[in-house]
Amino acid sequence: MPDSPPIDPAAAHEIASHKHDRPLVCCAWDPLGKFVLFGSEESAVHRLGIDGMAAAAFTGAHDSWVRALGFSPDGRFCFSGGYDGRLCQWTLDGAPAPPLRVLQAHDGWLRALAVSPDGTKLATSGNDKLVKLWTITDGLVAETPMGGGTGHESHVYEVAWKPDGSALASCDLKGHVKEWSPAGALVRDVGKAEALWKYDEGFRADIGGARAIAFRADGGQLAVGGITAVTNAFAGVGHPGVSVLEWGDGKLATVLEPKEKQQGVCWGIAWHPQGIWVQVAGGGGGGWLRFFKAGEANEFHAVKLPANGRALALSPDKSKVAVALADGHLKIFSLVPKPV
Amino acid sequence: MPSNTNPACGSADHVLSRRALFGGMAAAAATGLVRQPVLAKSVQGSGKRVLQIFLHGGVSQLETWDPKPGTATGGPFRAIPTSVPGLHISELLPHTALQMHRLGLIRSMTNASDDHGRGQREIFSGRNQPAPLDVPDLGAVVAKACMPDDFPLPGHILIRGSGGGPGNASYLGPRYAGVIMEDAKPPAFTDRPEGLSPEADRRRSGLRSRFNDRFAARRRTADTEAYTFSYGQALDLLDQRKVFDVGLESERDQERYGKHEFGRHCLMARRLLEHGVSFVQVNHSNYDTHFENFDFHIEQLGEFDKPFATLVADLAARGLLEDTLVCVMSEFGRTPRINAGYGRDHWGKSWSVLLGGAGIQPGAVIGATSADGTEVTDRPVDHGHVFHTILQGVGVDSTADFHIGGSDFTIADPAKEPIREMLA
Numbered sequence: 144m145p146d147s148p149p150i151d152p153a154a155a156h157e158i159a160s161h162k163h164d165r166p167l168v169c170c171a172w173d174p175l176g177k178f179v180l181f182g183s184e185e186s187a188v189h190r191l192g193i194d195g196m197a198a199a200a201f202t203g204a205h206d207s208w209v210r211a212l213g214f215s216p217d218g219r220f221c222f223s224g225g226y227d228g229r230l231c232q233w234t235l236d237g238a239p240a241p242p243l244r245v246l247q248a249h250d251g252w253l254r255a256l257a258v259s260p261d262g263t264k265l266a267t268s269g270n271d272k273l274v275k276l277w278t279i280t281d282g283l284v285a286e287t288p289m290g291g292g293t294g295h296e297s298h299v300y301e302v303a304w305k306p307d308g309s310a311l312a313s314c315d316l317k318g319h320v321k322e323w324s325p326a327g328a329l330v331r332d333v334g335k336a337e338a339l340w341k342y343d344e345g346f347r348a349d350i351g352g353a354r355a356i357a358f359r360a361d362g363g364q365l366a367v368g369g370i371t372a373v374t375n376a377f378a379g380v381g382h383p384g385v386s387v388l389e390w391g392d393g394k395l396a397t398v399l400e401p402k403e404k405q406q407g408v409c410w411g412i413a414w415h416p417q418g419i420w421v422q423v424a425g426g427g428g429g430g431w432l433r434f435f436k437a438g439e440a441n442e443f444h445a446v447k448l449p450a451n452g453r454a455l456a457l458s459p460d461k462s463k464v465a466v467a468l469a470d471g472h473l474k475i476f477s478l479v480p481k482p483v
Numbered sequence: 484m485p486s487n488t489n490p491a492c493g494s495a496d497h498v499l500s501r502r503a504l505f506g507g508m509a510a511a512a513a514t515g516l517v518r519q520p521v522l523a524k525s526v527q528g529s530g531k532r533v534l535q536i537f538l539h540g541g542v543s544q545l546e547t548w549d550p551k552p553g554t555a556t557g558g559p560f561r562a563i564p565t566s567v568p569g570l571h572i573s574e575l576l577p578h579t580a581l582q583m584h585r586l587g588l589i590r591s592m593t594n595a596s597d598d599h600g601r602g603q604r605e606i607f608s609g610r611n612q613p614a615p616l617d618v619p620d621l622g623a624v625v626a627k628a629c630m631p632d633d634f635p636l637p638g639h640i641l642i643r644g645s646g647g648g649p650g651n652a653s654y655l656g657p658r659y660a661g662v663i664m665e666d667a668k669p670p671a672f673t674d675r676p677e678g679l680s681p682e683a684d685r686r687r688s689g690l691r692s693r694f695n696d697r698f699a700a701r702r703r704t705a706d707t708e709a710y711t712f713s714y715g716q717a718l719d720l721l722d723q724r725k726v727f728d729v730g731l732e733s734e735r736d737q738e739r740y741g742k743h744e745f746g747r748h749c750l751m752a753r754r755l756l757e758h759g760v761s762f763v764q765v766n767h768s769n770y771d772t773h774f775e776n777f778d779f780h781i782e783q784l785g786e787f788d789k790p791f792a793t794l795v796a797d798l799a800a801r802g803l804l805e806d807t808l809v810c811v812m813s814e815f816g817r818t819p820r821i822n823a824g825y826g827r828d829h830w831g832k833s834w835s836v837l838l839g840g841a842g843i844q845p846g847a848v849i850g851a852t853s854a855d856g857t858e859v860t861d862r863p864v865d866h867g868h869v870f871h872t873i874l875q876g877v878g879v880d881s882t883a884d885f886h887i888g889g890s891d892f893t894i895a896d897p898a899k900e901p902i903r904e905m906l907a
Contacts, residue, residue, distance in 0.1 A: 165555060166821070184555070184821065206552070208559040226559040251781075252559075270781065346540075346769040347645055347744075348782050377540075379774030379824045408824075426824060451823040469823040 147416050147461040150478035152434035152444040158463070159475040161191050161198070167467035171212035172456040173221070177236065179456065179465045180221060181473050182209030188223050190235055191473055204231040204242045211255050216262040220282055224253035230267055230277070232284050244284055248275060255301045255356075260308040264325060266291070268299035274313045276327035290327010295319060297349070301356035301367065305390070312390075314353035314367045316340060320388060334393020336386035339369040343376035350376035355385070355412040355422075359437070365390050366399070366420060368409030383409040383424035383431075401433065402441040411455035413464075415478075423466055425451025432466060432476065446476065531841050531877035532756050532807040533625045534798075535764040536791060538783075539645065540599070540771030543817035543827050545856055546573050546780040548835035549590045556819035556855045558777055567846040575784040578792035584846055585799055586809065586839030587905055591850020592816070594865040597829035599771075602814030607651070609870025610896050621870060622762040623652035623659040624894060628879040629761040630659075636723055636760055637662040642748045643766035650764075654887055661764070666744065667751040669727035726758050727751075740790045749790040753797055756807055770813060774824040795839070804840045808876045811837040812869070819856040833859045836869055842876030844907045867899030875901040 165183040172179050179191045186205040191198055204223070211224035220243070221235045230248035234240065249269030256267045258279075265277040265284055272295045275288040297316040304311055310330065311323040318336035323329055340351030355368035364387050371384030385399035399409075399420060407426020415421055420435040422442075430448030432455070435441070450470035457464050462479045550573045551557040562571035565583035572580055579586075596602040596612070604612045607620040619627075626638030641650050641661045650661015679687075725731065729751040740746040745767050752763045767787055772779045791811070798804040816834025817827035833852045839845065850862035874881035874895060881901060884891040 166823070184559075186553070206561060227561070345645075346771070346779075348769065348779050350775070352778075376775075377769065377771050377773055377779065377826075379826070 148479055150415065150417055150462060151480050152419065152478055154480035155432070155444075155446050155476045155478050156481060157474055158477045161473045163189065163471040163473065166469045166471055167453055167473060168208055169210055169212055169454045170456045170465050170467040170473060171214065172458050172465055173236070174214050174216055174218040174459050176459045179473065179475070180212050180235065181467055182212060182223070183471070184208055186225065188212070188221070188233065188235065196236075199239050201233060201235060201239050201242075204245050205229055211253065213256050213258045213265070215258060215279065215282065216260065222256055222258065222265060222284065224248070224256045224267060226252045228253050228269060230256065230284070244286070246284070246286060249273065252298070254299065257302045257304050257311070259304050259325070260306060266302045266304065266311050266323075268302045268313055270298045272297060272299060272315075274299055274302060274311070274323060276311070276323070288327070291323065292327070292329070294321050294329040298352065300352040300354065303356040303358055303365070305362040306358055306360055307362055309362075312356065312358070312365050314356055316349055316352040318351060318353070318367070318386070320365065320367065320393065332393075333365070333390065334388050336367045336388065338371040338384055338386055338398060339367060341373045341376070343373065346377045348376060354408055354410050357412045357414050358390070359414050360416055363390055364388065364396055366412045366414070368412045368422060370408040371398075371400070379408065379426055380406055381408075383407040383422070383426065385409050385412055385420065385422060387420070397438060397440055399435045400440060401431070401445070405429070405431070407431070407451070410453045413455060413457045415457065415461055421455065421457065421464060423452035423455040425453055425469060430468060432464065448474070530631060530759075530806075531629050532760065533621070533762045533873060533877060534752060534756060534807055534809045534840075535621065535762070536809070536811040537764055537766045538770050538787070538811065538813045539766050540769040540813065541602070541815045541817055541829055542770040542813045543772065543776060543780060544590070544833070544835040545817070545819060545827075546575055546776070546784065548572055548588050548837060549852055549856060551819070551854065551856045554855050556821065556857070558821060560777070570846070570848060575780060576788045578789045582792045582795045585795055585804060586837055587843050587845065587847035587849070589836045589838065589849045589864060589869065589902065589905070590852055591859040591862045591864055592834045592836055592869070593859045593863045594815070594831045597815055597831045599814055602831065605866040606812055606814055606869070609867050609899075611867070617651070617653045619653040619655045619659065620651045620661070621873060622650050622661050622764055623655050624874065625762040625877065625879070626659040627655050628874070629877055634759065636726060636758060638761040640664060640755055640760055640762070641764045641766070642667050642751050644744045644748070645766065645768035654892060655885070664727065664751065667729050667748050669724055726754065729754060740793055743786060745786045746790040749794045753794055756798065756803060757801070772817065773822070773826040773828055776817065776821070776825060776827045798840070806841050808841040808843060808873055809837075809839045810873060833857065838869075838872065838876070838905060842878070842907055844905055847905050849902055849905050864902055865899070867896040868902050871895045871899055871901040872905055875906055
């Protein structure tokens with residue numbers, strides 16, 4: 144992992160913008176910093192090259208939206224997960240080519256995937272309420288999962304590895320957080336992000352789920368983001384909120400919320416080694432990139448986005464953030480002050 | 484009565500009108516038109532039934548009956564084949580897909596309405612709104628036309644946990660107004676008060692009748708007739724209370740339909756139809772998905788699909804489908820364009836309705852929409868045409884009139900006609 148230069152979110156400025164013809168859904172930065180991948184409201188995986196690498200679209204493997212993206216730590220391989228329940232493995236740094244693997248990983252949506260820090264395992268989760276663990280041998284993901292299983296009673300929205308690889312966290316529609324071992328065994332119920340779920344009696348439906356997940360670098364805290372304080376589920380009237388839980392005892396440490404109440408959903412959260420939670424949100428209050436100091440409930444800086452933010456990814460050196468927007472733009476912001 | 488004071492779209496149309504809730508009794512009393520309407524022989528039905536499933540809030544046609552996978556408007560769901568060769572519907576309806584050979588689709592619904600209140604009035608009444616005259620809902624018309632005169636149960640029943648469907652009988656009179664079963668429980672006030680024996684109740688009722696008759700001999704009004712009918716209906720319901728107990732269905736059937744709300748309601752509907760109730764409406768709520776349309780349709784259609792398919796299959800297996808017209812409808816559809824919150828908004832320009840069973844051509848698909856679903860490209864129809872078609876399907880001449888108090892009232896909108904190619 145490259146060293147991170149000091150950042151100053153107050154000096155954040157846009158350095159690149161790419162317009163796609165469909166709204167974006169997810170994005171991920173390649174570990175070598177050469178390109179950004181994004182998924183949109185269609186079935187291709189798209190590459191936006193950095194520093195001269197050509198843009199490209201990789202098709203033919205998914206037949207629904209690509210919702211989740213991940214990389215092997217060495218950047219050789221990319222993994223995509225779709226609402227068709229498929230897990231695909233690709234090499235994406237060259238010309239468009241068919242995937243190396245296409246697996247029917249979940250029955251229904253595959254919502255999230257995460258590659259272990261040592262690159263030997265891949266976790267996926269989905270609407271079949273399952274968390275699955277797949278081994279990666281010689282770079283290739285296995286055709287059948289080696290572990291995981293039941294434990295959640297609702298759709299599993301997100302998974303994330305503890306930075307030291309010693310555990311996997313999963314979070315579902317109702318905010319239940321569970322811990323899994325690297326062998327794929329359910330270890331414990333960590334706790335519940337209460338604020339992230341509600342059953343709307345008027346519309347008779349559940350609203351919630353961890354739309355975003357990230358560990359603090361030392362693994363001591365887990366942040367799960369979504370929509371909170373919902374007063375009207377079917378109009379998305381609620382606030383973009385992040386519940387930061389103590390990993391050890393599952394207790395709520397902080398709730399990250401906008402300083403001024405705004406309508407929306409937290410769609411992305413990441414930890415910056417400078418002790419900052421970086422959040423992207425979108426909703427009736429517009430799109431926002433917010434920066435929270437660890438332990439503080441409100442942001443110390445916010446950047447207004449031109450459209451609802453739907454995903455974010457920090458660059459390998461943490462000096463930039465890519466943001467996927469609902470208007471089809473992928474924007475890259477530098478968090479390092481412009482040279483004088 | 485569940486209230487909907489925080490509608491998804493913030494429009495006042497979400498608030499049910501009190502007049503609509505009181506249905507035929509108030510309207511009839513106000514107009515003095517409670518006398519039993521004379522039904523010409525050409526209008527009298529054949530004892531058939533209608534099952535109306537109302538998906539409250541506006542179900543997305545793209546996530547149900549008219550999917551457009553792979554397009555900018557199609558969303559993430561795929562289309563799956565059905566039991567009708569060449570016909571595909573959304574992957575969210577795998578059980579219903581296996582029943583489509585018994586059912587038909589109208590994919591070319593189009594109207595000017597995209598608000599809930601107006602849309603509901605139009606789909607229930609078959610008339611453009613606002614209408615110059617209060618008219619009865621489909622349920623009341625079907626009950627009047629199809630129910631035998633001596634039928635001991637209400638002919639028009641609404642089963643719901645939430646949602647609209649006021650069951651307005653208007654000038655047809657309170658006998659045909661919708662009786663509501665909240666959460667599939669027996670209608671209100673069908674429990675005899677504790678401590679009141681059946682014998683004592685009969686003596687009380689007899690005394691009340693004698694007082695009524697004496698009063699009516701001097702002053703018979705629309706109000707007194709309405710009240711007399713209500714008491715009579717209440718007594719009939721007491722005697723028939725077991726009909727309304729879905730718990731009497733087998734444990735196996737309760738498992739097959741599912742013990743969640745919509746499953747129980749569908750099983751209750753089967754029970755009522757088996758007992759000959761002319762019009763049964765089941766509400767399923769809610770589909771007004773301005774936000775997270777796809778997640779919410781997974782949840783809501785996940786509840787709808789299996790019980791509905793089970794109900795259709797059971798009606799067929801029991802020989803009831805040929806005499807029961809099934810319809811699944813909403814007040815409008817949803818925008819093909821997906822908004823920034825992954826939602827779809829109100830859309831009356833191009834949407835779908837499902838019909839099947841009695842009088843309906845199995846496997847029929849009427850009309851078509853453009854590749855992205857934004858407009859009807861073939862055979863545009865609306866609520867008026869659907870109203871006619873349903874009535875024709877159960878043997879009612881929808882072009883005839885009710886004769887009431889010396890005046891003629893068209894049963895359906897005379898400016899519209901049945902969708903003949905949908906009729907068997």
